[in-house]
Amino acid sequence: MRPSALISATELRSLLATQNDVLVVDCRYALTDASAGAEAYANGHIPGAHYADLGTLLSGPVTGMTGRHPLPDPQAFADGMAAMGANNDTLIVAYDADDAMFAARLWWLLRWIGHQNVRVLDGGLKTWLEAGGDLNTRAPSAQRGTLALRTRDMPTVTFTDMLENVESRKRVMVDARSPDRYRGENETIDPIGGRIPGALNRFYKENVDAGGRFKPAEELRAAFHELLGDTPPEQVIHQCGSGVSACHNLLAMEIAGLGGGTLYPGSWSEWCRQRDVPVERG
Structure with missing residues (x-):
């Protein structure tokens, strides 16, 4: 049985205090303002969190006949996550402002490339703050991880x-x-x-x-x-x-x-x- 797809803010705080191989990813975005998510991240995010932009890392190039957010190239996406320090066994926690609309996209993409150890912060940044979590504005550095493409179990249709x-x-x-x-x-x-x-x-x-x-x-x-x-x-x-x-x-x-x-x-x-x-x- 797969572990829960969700994680609470309290559980995340505990994991960050006791485990090393946890990668937190900020997925905030606004469909009406492509720069809003990155600006929100720069103004304050969960300490150690990296930023994943919907329009770049979480999507591929848009052409005249595609949808607004085509899937990224799977290898390019895996490489982008590895650049954040993700390994094949890393627990990756995705969050956004509140309702997980954008965090769910990262959850699905990671499952799509075969990474099972991914959870979504239930209630997003709002619950992190309610649980007493703090924010900072420092962009973290990371040693490149080993995350690679594996068996993909999230089907798509054309x-x-x-x-x-x-x-x-x-x-x-x-x-x-x-x-x-x-x-x-x-x-x-x-x-x-x-x-x-x-x-x-x-x-x-x-x-x-x-x-x-x-x-x-x-x-x-x-x-x-x-x-x-x-x-x-x-x-x-x-x-x-x-x-x-x-x-x-x-x-x-x-x-x-x-x-x-x-x-x-x-x-x-x-x-x-x-x-x-x-x-x-x-």
């Missing part, structure tokens, strides 16, 4: 796969965007509004409580069973706007004991850029 699935409906699609964007309303990020035909909606923020902590596993399990019925996790494709908040639903299902889902990395931002694709609204 645009072509999604187009075929829209016709066959062999697998269930889950859209992690807010209900209004799912309906095609108030779209301010992508060129057009709407959703991939047949997709169900599970807004990622429904996975956490008002304080940004994930809801109990039993509650998450019941909610996903209500949404998906008897569909096994392996038959579920997760997508969102650009493949980021979809990772949050994948993490929530993992917490609920329903791991095994698939990510469509391009998500709506790739789908809506293709010619003559079907779109649902309302």
